[in-house]
Each structure stands twice: as structure tokens, then as C-alpha cells.
């Protein structure tokens with residue numbers, strides 16, 4: 001059977017490879033500590049589950065409008081007003097099947113074959129594949145601790161090429177947890193706009209930040225940016241497959257046509273559940289979980305540093321530690337497989353996130369309870385003994 005050439009350019013999502021290998025070991029009876037997958041260990045909060053149950057009892061099982069139920073688009077718009085003080089017309093909110101669908105459609109909208117798109121390296125691995133899938137070119141820009149692991153206006157200008165049509169950032173970032181403040185976001189926006197390109201901002205880890213100042217949304221800086229968000233992380237709903245994007249008004253019709261064709265509508269029960277996720281009584285539960293993640297981060301980072309991992313400061317958001325392992329190994333993949341197979345700790349090699357010094361890094365997720373993280377540190381310590 002013949003397959004399209006461009007699908008051969010796609011690379012595997014290593015975190016999922018490690019997750020699946022970990023699950024196979026668990027099926028054999030092994031105890032595995034999960035520090036690979038970016039998934040909160042908490043069950044979805046009770047009011048959200050209750051809302052889904054109610055929707056099921058009420059028979060809400062049919063397709064919804066392609067861009068989401070109007071109540072949810074309004075509730076998301078209200079959320080922007082309350083949380084960020086920005087007015088977003090609910091029509092500009094497109095509900096999607098996870099933010100993954102939003103990302104796929106955004107690149108579909110922006111890229112012709114041969115176009116280039118600037119992406120931070122290290123960054124979320126699927127973005128490069130979304131770009132490759134369209135016969136376009138992911139233009140990886142190396143970012144290091146000196147840039148707080150983020151694209152800057154200066155990097156955008158330096159790396160912009162004749163075929164570049166836009167740039168994408170994630171704040172907080174995966175895999176480093178670094179954030180972009182309001183001034184940096186404005187500069188970034190101006191740099192991309194002055195090149196005639198489009199800025200895409202992934203805000204899926206918003207709500208999971210450990211900084212004194214609340215994080216700014218790109219929508220506070222400009223209207224003509226594409227902002228992606230999700231119910232997966234802060235809202236703790238990974239398996240419900242629900243996300244959203246806020247897009248300029250001029251693109252709403254095009255995204256509607258894509259949603260109609262690509263998946264008809266997002267999961268109905270998840271949308272009714274998400275209404276409860278945005279209620280004022282649910283948010284304190286989610287903020288309590290964020291405080292718990294902060295405790296886990298505060299334990300894990302110094303514990304890893306003590307073992308010989310180099311971590312450039314405390315990550316400001318998300319639930320990841322991107323650790324330099326060059327003092328311990330020169331092959332992060334081999335290191336991760338050994339940790340998993342011999343010591344029962346699953347983590348993700350830096351090579352999942354790009355090319356820049358990738359093999360010298362490992363990403364650890366701190367979503368498991370503190371006692372499990374302590375056990376993981378003991379196991380890693382044992383693994384490092386000569």
C-alpha cells in the first residue's frame with residue numbers, strides 16, 4: 001500500500017513511547033513512577049464530573065455546533081474578562097478537541113508548502129510535526145537559559161527567513177516551565193508583526209504558575225494573535241479532550257469550516273463538564289492543586305541538583321523540570337531507558353523536544369504525589385551509583 005511521503009517525515013512523540021513502555025512494565029507487575037507524561041495525577045475535580053453526569057442524565061449526547069456550545073464560548077469569554085481584564089467576543093472563541101486540534105488547524109490556516117515557522121528549541125514536539133505534515137518547514141530557534149528558554153524579539157529578527165510566515169511560543173513553556181512577561185510579549189508581538197508574520201501563543205499551562213505576578217495573556221497585548229488554551233492541564237481534564245482557541249474575527253469562518261470538516265464538533269459531555277470547570281466554586285479547587293504542584297517543584301529541583309543534574313533556576317510554571325544531564329551521561333535516551341527498565345522511573349529524553357543540546361537533557365514531570373517523587377529520587381540516586 002502506498003503512503004504519502006510527508007507522513008514519513010513525522011517523528012514519534014517519545015513521551016508517549018516511554019508512557020507505553022511504562023504501562024507494559026506495569027502490566028507485568030512492576031511499580032513505575034510516572035515522570036514522563038504531562039498529566040496531573042489528580043482525578044478531574046468533583047463539580048466537573050458531576051456536571052458531566054447531569055448532562056448524561058439529561059441525554060446531552062448529540063453533536064453540538066462545530067465551534068462549541070454557545071454557553072461555553074460565552075463562559076470562556078467571561079473567563080478572559082475576569083482573569084485578564086480583556087474583552088473577547090464569544091464568537092472569537094472556537095472550542096476544539098483538545099488544544100491539539102486547535103494547533104493542527106492553526107498551522108493548516110497559516111502554512112503553504114515551503115513556508116517556514118519559527119519554533120523555540122526546546123519546545124513542544126508536536127508543533128514541528130504539525131508544520132512538517134503540511135510540507136512546510138519548522139525553523140527551530142535554539143533557546144537557552146540566557147533567553148529564559150523563550151523566543152525573544154531579537155531572536156525572531158535574527159532567525160526570520162524569506163519563507164518565514166510566523167512564530168510560536170508557549171508560556172509557560174513545555175519542557176522548561178519558563179514564562180514570558182507582558183513587556184516581552186509586546187516586543188515579541190511587534191517583532192513578528194513588523195516582519196508581516198503571525199504570532200501564535202500557546203497558553204495551555206496558564207493557571208499553573210508559581211510567580212508573584214499573574215501571567216499575562218497575549219490577548220492583553222494584541223487582538224490579531226492566535227491564542228491556544230486547553231482544559232487538559234490547569235483544569236485537570238486531559239482525557240476529556242477539550243481545548244479552545246481565540247482567533248481574530250476575520251478567521252472565525254475559516255476555522256468553522258475546518259472544525260465542521262475535521263471533527264464535526266468537540267465531545268458534547270466534555271463541553272457541559274467544562275462549564276462547571278469555569279465556575280467560581282471550582283477554581284479554588286484547581287488553584288489548590290497548583291499550590292500542591294509548587295510544593296512538589298520545590299522539593300524536586302534541589303533534590304535533582306543534589307544528585308548532579310543541572311537545573312537553571314526554579315521553573316516558573318507548568319509541571320516540568322528540564323534538567324541538564326551532561327555531568328551524568330552523554331546519551332539521554334539510553335539514560336531514560338535504563339531508569340525506566342532497571343529502576344522503575346519513567347522520564348522523557350531531551351531529544352523529544354528539539355535538537356539544541358537535546359541529548360544533554362531529560363525532562364522530569366512532577367505531577368505525582370510528593371512521597372512518590374521522594375521514592376523516585378531514591379531510585380535515581382541508586383541508578384547513579386557506580
Ligand SMILES: Cc1ncc(COP(=O)(O)O)c(C=O)c1O
Nearest residue numbers: 038098099100124174230232243
Ligand atoms: C505545550 C503544549 N501544547 C499543547 C498540548 C496538547 O494538549 P491537549 O491536546 O491535551 O490540549 C500539550 C500537551 O502536553 C502541551 O504540552
